[in-house]
Amino acid sequence: MEKKDREKIEFLKKDYKNVCMNQEQMYRFNESVERGKKEKKIIKYSNFFRVAGAVAAVFLITSILANTSKSISYAMENIPVLGNVFKAVTFREYHYEDDKHIADVNVSKLEVNSEGNKHREMETVADKVNADLDKYTEQYISQFKSDINKDGYQSLKISSEIVSESDQYFVFKLTAIQTEADSHEVSRFYTIDLNSGQQIELKDLFKDGSNYVDIINNSIKSQMREQMKADENIDYWLDSDELEDNDFQSITTETNFYVNEKNEVVICFDEGEVAPMHMGSVEFVIPSDLINDIRVN
Numbered sequence: 001m002e003k004k005d006r007e008k009i010e011f012l013k014k015d016y017k018n019v020c021m022n023q024e025q026m027y028r029f030n031e032s033v034e035r036g037k038k039e040k041k042i043i044k045y046s047n048f049f050r051v052a053g054a055v056a057a058v059f060l061i062t063s064i065l066a067n068t069s070k071s072i073s074y075a076m077e078n079i080p081v082l083g084n085v086f087k088a089v090t091f092r093e094y095h096y097e098d099d100k101h102i103a104d105v106n107v108s109k110l111e112v113n114s115e116g117n118k119h120r121e122m123e124t125v126a127d128k129v130n131a132d133l134d135k136y137t138e139q140y141i142s143q144f145k146s147d148i149n150k151d152g153y154q155s156l157k158i159s160s161e162i163v164s165e166s167d168q169y170f171v172f173k174l175t176a177i178q179t180e181a182d183s184h185e186v187s188r189f190y191t192i193d194l195n196s197g198q199q200i201e202l203k204d205l206f207k208d209g210s211n212y213v214d215i216i217n218n219s220i221k222s223q224m225r226e227q228m229k230a231d232e233n234i235d236y237w238l239d240s241d242e243l244e245d246n247d248f249q250s251i252t253t254e255t256n257f258y259v260n261e262k263n264e265v266v267i268c269f270d271e272g273e274v275a276p277m278h279m280g281s282v283e284f285v286i287p288s289d290l291i292n293d294i295r296v297n
Contacts, residue, residue: 085122085194086110086170088162091130092137096144102155103144107137110172121197128199129190133160133174136188140176155179164261168194171258185271185281189258202257205265210294217250220267220284224248224274236275236282248274264288 088108096103110126112119137158144156156178163171170192177185193200206212224236237247256268265286271277 085113085165086126086162086172086192087113088160088172092134094141100153103141103157105137105141105156105158107133107158107160107174109133118194118197125192125197125199129172129192132188132190136174136176140178152180163189163258166259166261166263168263169259170194171260173258182277183271184277187256187268187270187281189256189268191258201253202251202255202265203253205259205296206291206294207296212291212294213251215290215294216265216267216286219286219290220251221248223284235279238274260285265291 087110089111090106091109092105092107094103094105109130112122112126140156140158147154156176158174158176160172160174163173165171172190172192174188174190175185176187177183191200192198193204203212221238224238227234228236228238237243240247251267256270258266258268260266267284267286269275269282271279271281275282
Protein backbone atom coordinates (compact mmCIF):
# COMPACT_ATOMS: atom_id res chain seq x y z
CA MET A 1 0.00 0.00 0.00
CA GLU A 2 1.29 3.45 -0.83
CA LYS A 3 2.46 5.57 2.07
CA LYS A 4 -0.22 8.22 1.60
CA ASP A 5 -2.90 5.50 1.71
CA ARG A 6 -1.48 3.92 4.88
CA GLU A 7 -1.49 7.26 6.65
CA LYS A 8 -5.17 7.73 5.92
CA ILE A 9 -6.38 4.32 7.04
CA GLU A 10 -6.98 3.12 10.63
CA PHE A 11 -9.67 0.63 11.38
CA LEU A 12 -10.89 -1.66 14.14
CA LYS A 13 -12.42 -5.09 14.45
CA LYS A 14 -14.16 -7.25 17.10
CA ASP A 15 -16.01 -10.58 16.84
CA TYR A 16 -19.62 -10.08 15.92
CA LYS A 17 -22.14 -12.83 16.64
CA ASN A 18 -25.79 -13.59 17.18
CA VAL A 19 -27.31 -11.21 14.65
CA CYS A 20 -30.70 -11.88 13.20
CA MET A 21 -29.78 -10.39 9.81
CA ASN A 22 -26.71 -10.88 7.64
CA GLN A 23 -23.93 -8.29 7.63
CA GLU A 24 -25.00 -6.64 4.41
CA GLN A 25 -28.50 -6.04 5.74
CA MET A 26 -27.14 -4.78 9.06
CA TYR A 27 -24.84 -2.41 7.22
CA ARG A 28 -27.73 -0.99 5.25
CA PHE A 29 -29.77 -0.74 8.42
CA ASN A 30 -27.12 1.36 10.17
CA GLU A 31 -26.87 3.60 7.15
CA SER A 32 -30.61 4.18 7.39
CA VAL A 33 -30.41 4.89 11.12
CA GLU A 34 -27.62 7.42 10.71
CA ARG A 35 -29.46 9.11 7.85
CA GLY A 36 -32.58 9.25 9.98
CA LYS A 37 -30.69 10.84 12.87
CA LYS A 38 -29.34 13.55 10.63
CA GLU A 39 -32.77 14.32 9.29
CA LYS A 40 -34.23 14.19 12.83
CA LYS A 41 -36.61 11.42 11.91
CA ILE A 42 -37.91 8.78 14.30
CA ILE A 43 -37.04 5.22 13.36
CA LYS A 44 -39.79 2.78 14.31
CA TYR A 45 -37.75 -0.31 15.02
CA SER A 46 -40.62 -2.75 15.32
CA ASN A 47 -41.85 -1.88 11.84
CA PHE A 48 -38.31 -2.00 10.49
CA PHE A 49 -37.62 -5.49 11.77
CA ARG A 50 -40.88 -6.79 10.33
CA VAL A 51 -39.82 -5.43 6.95
CA ALA A 52 -36.24 -6.57 7.47
CA GLY A 53 -37.49 -10.08 8.22
CA ALA A 54 -39.23 -10.18 4.86
CA VAL A 55 -36.15 -8.82 3.13
CA ALA A 56 -33.99 -11.37 4.94
CA ALA A 57 -36.28 -14.14 3.72
CA VAL A 58 -35.91 -12.94 0.14
CA PHE A 59 -32.14 -12.81 0.47
CA LEU A 60 -32.12 -16.27 2.07
CA ILE A 61 -34.17 -17.78 -0.74
CA THR A 62 -31.97 -16.08 -3.34
CA SER A 63 -28.84 -17.38 -1.62
CA ILE A 64 -30.21 -20.94 -1.44
CA LEU A 65 -31.17 -20.89 -5.11
CA ALA A 66 -27.79 -19.54 -6.16
CA ASN A 67 -25.91 -22.15 -4.18
CA THR A 68 -28.07 -25.19 -4.92
CA SER A 69 -28.83 -24.67 -8.60
CA LYS A 70 -25.91 -24.45 -11.00
CA SER A 71 -28.08 -23.03 -13.77
CA ILE A 72 -29.52 -20.31 -11.54
CA SER A 73 -26.11 -19.46 -10.11
CA TYR A 74 -24.65 -19.21 -13.61
CA ALA A 75 -27.50 -16.99 -14.77
CA MET A 76 -27.09 -14.68 -11.78
CA GLU A 77 -23.35 -14.43 -12.35
CA ASN A 78 -23.83 -13.55 -16.00
CA ILE A 79 -26.22 -10.63 -15.64
CA PRO A 80 -25.28 -8.39 -18.60
CA VAL A 81 -22.78 -5.58 -17.96
CA LEU A 82 -21.54 -2.82 -20.22
CA GLY A 83 -20.18 -4.07 -23.52
CA ASN A 84 -19.03 -7.50 -24.61
CA VAL A 85 -15.28 -7.55 -24.03
CA PHE A 86 -15.18 -7.87 -20.24
CA LYS A 87 -17.63 -8.81 -17.54
CA ALA A 88 -17.28 -8.06 -13.84
CA VAL A 89 -17.74 -11.03 -11.48
CA THR A 90 -17.55 -10.76 -7.69
CA PHE A 91 -14.42 -12.45 -6.34
CA ARG A 92 -13.80 -10.85 -2.91
CA GLU A 93 -16.36 -10.23 -0.21
CA TYR A 94 -15.77 -9.33 3.41
CA HIS A 95 -18.41 -8.09 5.83
CA TYR A 96 -18.01 -7.24 9.50
CA GLU A 97 -19.88 -5.16 12.03
CA ASP A 98 -20.00 -4.42 15.72
CA ASP A 99 -21.19 -1.40 17.71
CA LYS A 100 -18.36 0.84 16.49
CA HIS A 101 -16.93 -0.69 13.35
CA ILE A 102 -18.23 -1.66 9.92
CA ALA A 103 -16.49 -3.29 6.98
CA ASP A 104 -18.34 -3.84 3.72
CA VAL A 105 -16.18 -5.17 0.89
CA ASN A 106 -17.54 -6.33 -2.45
CA VAL A 107 -14.99 -6.29 -5.25
CA SER A 108 -15.32 -7.78 -8.72
CA LYS A 109 -12.68 -9.17 -11.03
CA LEU A 110 -12.59 -8.91 -14.80
CA GLU A 111 -13.32 -11.89 -17.00
CA VAL A 112 -13.03 -11.90 -20.78
CA ASN A 113 -16.19 -12.36 -22.81
CA SER A 114 -14.70 -11.96 -26.25
CA GLU A 115 -13.09 -14.62 -28.41
CA GLY A 116 -10.78 -14.20 -31.38
CA ASN A 117 -7.30 -12.90 -32.12
CA LYS A 118 -7.07 -10.60 -29.11
CA HIS A 119 -8.50 -13.01 -26.53
CA ARG A 120 -5.08 -13.89 -25.10
CA GLU A 121 -4.08 -10.21 -24.84
CA MET A 122 -7.33 -9.42 -23.07
CA GLU A 123 -6.84 -12.27 -20.61
CA THR A 124 -3.32 -11.03 -19.88
CA VAL A 125 -4.42 -7.47 -19.10
CA ALA A 126 -7.41 -8.75 -17.10
CA ASP A 127 -5.05 -10.87 -14.99
CA LYS A 128 -2.85 -7.83 -14.39
CA VAL A 129 -5.77 -5.66 -13.32
CA ASN A 130 -7.20 -8.44 -11.13
CA ALA A 131 -3.86 -8.88 -9.36
CA ASP A 132 -3.76 -5.18 -8.57
CA LEU A 133 -7.37 -5.18 -7.38
CA ASP A 134 -6.64 -8.15 -5.12
CA LYS A 135 -3.45 -6.57 -3.74
CA TYR A 136 -5.07 -3.30 -2.72
CA THR A 137 -8.25 -4.93 -1.44
CA GLU A 138 -6.31 -7.32 0.80
CA GLN A 139 -4.13 -4.49 2.10
CA TYR A 140 -7.16 -2.45 3.13
CA ILE A 141 -8.78 -5.46 4.80
CA SER A 142 -5.56 -6.45 6.57
CA GLN A 143 -5.18 -2.93 7.90
CA PHE A 144 -8.76 -3.00 9.14
CA LYS A 145 -8.17 -6.28 10.97
CA SER A 146 -4.79 -5.31 12.40
CA ASP A 147 -6.10 -2.17 14.13
CA ILE A 148 -8.35 -4.15 16.43
CA ASN A 149 -7.04 -2.56 19.65
CA LYS A 150 -7.51 1.05 18.64
CA ASP A 151 -10.41 3.15 19.89
CA GLY A 152 -13.06 5.10 18.02
CA TYR A 153 -15.75 4.67 15.41
CA GLN A 154 -14.39 3.49 12.09
CA SER A 155 -15.58 1.91 8.88
CA LEU A 156 -14.33 0.57 5.57
CA LYS A 157 -16.26 0.20 2.33
CA ILE A 158 -14.63 -1.11 -0.85
CA SER A 159 -16.43 -1.48 -4.15
CA SER A 160 -15.69 -1.72 -7.85
CA GLU A 161 -17.52 -0.75 -10.99
CA ILE A 162 -17.31 -0.46 -14.74
CA VAL A 163 -17.03 3.28 -15.40
CA SER A 164 -17.31 3.30 -19.17
CA GLU A 165 -16.72 1.28 -22.30
CA SER A 166 -16.40 2.39 -25.91
CA ASP A 167 -15.10 0.77 -29.07
CA GLN A 168 -11.57 1.72 -28.02
CA TYR A 169 -11.41 1.95 -24.21
CA PHE A 170 -12.67 0.01 -21.21
CA VAL A 171 -12.49 1.66 -17.76
CA PHE A 172 -12.76 -0.11 -14.40
CA LYS A 173 -12.63 1.54 -10.97
CA LEU A 174 -11.81 0.44 -7.43
CA THR A 175 -13.06 2.71 -4.64
CA ALA A 176 -12.21 2.55 -0.94
CA ILE A 177 -14.03 4.75 1.56
CA GLN A 178 -12.55 4.99 5.03
CA THR A 179 -14.42 6.73 7.82
CA GLU A 180 -12.98 7.73 11.17
CA ALA A 181 -13.63 11.28 12.31
CA ASP A 182 -14.29 12.15 8.66
CA SER A 183 -14.90 10.14 5.54
CA HIS A 184 -12.13 9.80 3.01
CA GLU A 185 -12.47 8.30 -0.46
CA VAL A 186 -9.60 6.85 -2.50
CA SER A 187 -9.99 5.52 -6.04
CA ARG A 188 -7.91 3.68 -8.60
CA PHE A 189 -8.81 3.71 -12.29
CA TYR A 190 -7.83 1.08 -14.83
CA THR A 191 -8.05 2.19 -18.47
CA ILE A 192 -7.60 -0.58 -21.04
CA ASP A 193 -6.99 0.07 -24.74
CA LEU A 194 -9.18 -2.50 -26.48
CA ASN A 195 -7.17 -2.23 -29.68
CA SER A 196 -3.80 -3.06 -28.12
CA GLY A 197 -5.07 -5.08 -25.16
CA GLN A 198 -2.90 -3.01 -22.83
CA GLN A 199 -3.58 -1.01 -19.68
CA ILE A 200 -2.50 2.52 -20.55
CA GLU A 201 -1.00 5.49 -18.74
CA LEU A 202 -2.01 9.09 -19.36
CA LYS A 203 1.08 9.74 -21.49
CA ASP A 204 0.05 6.93 -23.85
CA LEU A 205 -2.88 9.03 -25.05
CA PHE A 206 -0.60 11.73 -26.44
CA LYS A 207 2.09 12.09 -29.07
CA ASP A 208 5.72 11.95 -27.96
CA GLY A 209 7.11 15.37 -27.14
CA SER A 210 3.72 17.05 -26.83
CA ASN A 211 3.04 19.52 -24.04
CA TYR A 212 -0.07 17.71 -22.81
CA VAL A 213 0.81 18.25 -19.14
CA ASP A 214 0.78 22.05 -19.45
CA ILE A 215 -2.41 22.03 -21.50
CA ILE A 216 -4.21 19.83 -18.99
CA ASN A 217 -2.91 21.85 -16.02
CA ASN A 218 -4.14 25.12 -17.56
CA SER A 219 -7.53 23.61 -18.34
CA ILE A 220 -7.96 22.30 -14.79
CA LYS A 221 -6.99 25.64 -13.25
CA SER A 222 -9.36 27.48 -15.58
CA GLN A 223 -12.23 25.16 -14.67
CA MET A 224 -11.46 25.55 -10.95
CA ARG A 225 -11.60 29.35 -11.23
CA GLU A 226 -14.83 29.27 -13.23
CA GLN A 227 -16.53 26.95 -10.75
CA MET A 228 -15.45 28.99 -7.72
CA LYS A 229 -16.64 32.19 -9.38
CA ALA A 230 -20.02 30.67 -10.19
CA ASP A 231 -20.63 29.08 -6.77
CA GLU A 232 -19.32 30.39 -3.45
CA ASN A 233 -19.69 26.92 -1.92
CA ILE A 234 -17.08 25.51 -4.29
CA ASP A 235 -13.53 25.80 -3.08
CA TYR A 236 -10.28 24.55 -4.59
CA TRP A 237 -6.72 24.97 -3.43
CA LEU A 238 -5.74 27.53 -6.02
CA ASP A 239 -4.66 31.18 -5.99
CA SER A 240 -4.48 31.11 -2.18
CA ASP A 241 -3.38 34.19 -0.30
CA GLU A 242 -1.88 31.92 2.33
CA LEU A 243 -0.46 28.40 2.23
CA GLU A 244 0.41 28.72 -1.44
CA ASP A 245 2.45 25.52 -1.19
CA ASN A 246 -0.84 23.62 -0.92
CA ASP A 247 -2.22 25.05 -4.15
CA PHE A 248 -2.69 22.78 -7.13
CA GLN A 249 0.37 22.99 -9.34
CA SER A 250 0.40 20.11 -11.78
CA ILE A 251 -0.78 16.63 -12.58
CA THR A 252 1.78 13.86 -12.11
CA THR A 253 2.36 10.32 -13.31
CA GLU A 254 0.30 9.21 -10.29
CA THR A 255 -2.75 11.31 -11.16
CA ASN A 256 -5.89 9.28 -11.84
CA PHE A 257 -7.53 9.55 -15.24
CA TYR A 258 -9.82 7.72 -17.62
CA VAL A 259 -11.33 8.09 -21.09
CA ASN A 260 -15.11 8.38 -21.12
CA GLU A 261 -17.56 7.08 -23.73
CA LYS A 262 -17.27 10.35 -25.66
CA ASN A 263 -13.50 9.76 -25.97
CA GLU A 264 -12.84 12.68 -23.62
CA VAL A 265 -9.93 12.63 -21.19
CA VAL A 266 -11.11 12.94 -17.58
CA ILE A 267 -8.68 13.83 -14.78
CA CYS A 268 -9.67 12.60 -11.31
CA PHE A 269 -8.59 13.67 -7.83
CA ASP A 270 -9.30 11.97 -4.51
CA GLU A 271 -10.83 13.74 -1.54
CA GLY A 272 -8.43 16.26 -0.03
CA GLU A 273 -6.05 16.14 -2.99
CA VAL A 274 -6.85 19.48 -4.68
CA ALA A 275 -9.71 20.75 -2.51
CA PRO A 276 -11.06 20.63 1.06
CA MET A 277 -12.53 17.31 2.12
CA HIS A 278 -16.11 18.57 1.90
CA MET A 279 -15.68 18.84 -1.88
CA GLY A 280 -15.31 15.08 -2.12
CA SER A 281 -13.64 13.44 -5.10
CA VAL A 282 -13.58 15.75 -8.12
CA GLU A 283 -13.19 15.24 -11.86
CA PHE A 284 -12.30 17.54 -14.73
CA VAL A 285 -13.19 16.78 -18.34
CA ILE A 286 -10.52 18.21 -20.62
CA PRO A 287 -12.13 19.86 -23.68
CA SER A 288 -11.31 17.85 -26.76
CA ASP A 289 -10.54 20.93 -28.86
CA LEU A 290 -7.58 21.65 -26.58
CA ILE A 291 -5.90 18.30 -27.06
CA ASN A 292 -7.18 16.76 -30.30
CA ASP A 293 -4.07 17.86 -32.21
CA ILE A 294 -1.75 16.04 -29.79
CA ARG A 295 -3.85 12.93 -29.14
CA VAL A 296 -2.64 9.62 -30.50
CA ASN A 297 -5.03 8.45 -33.21
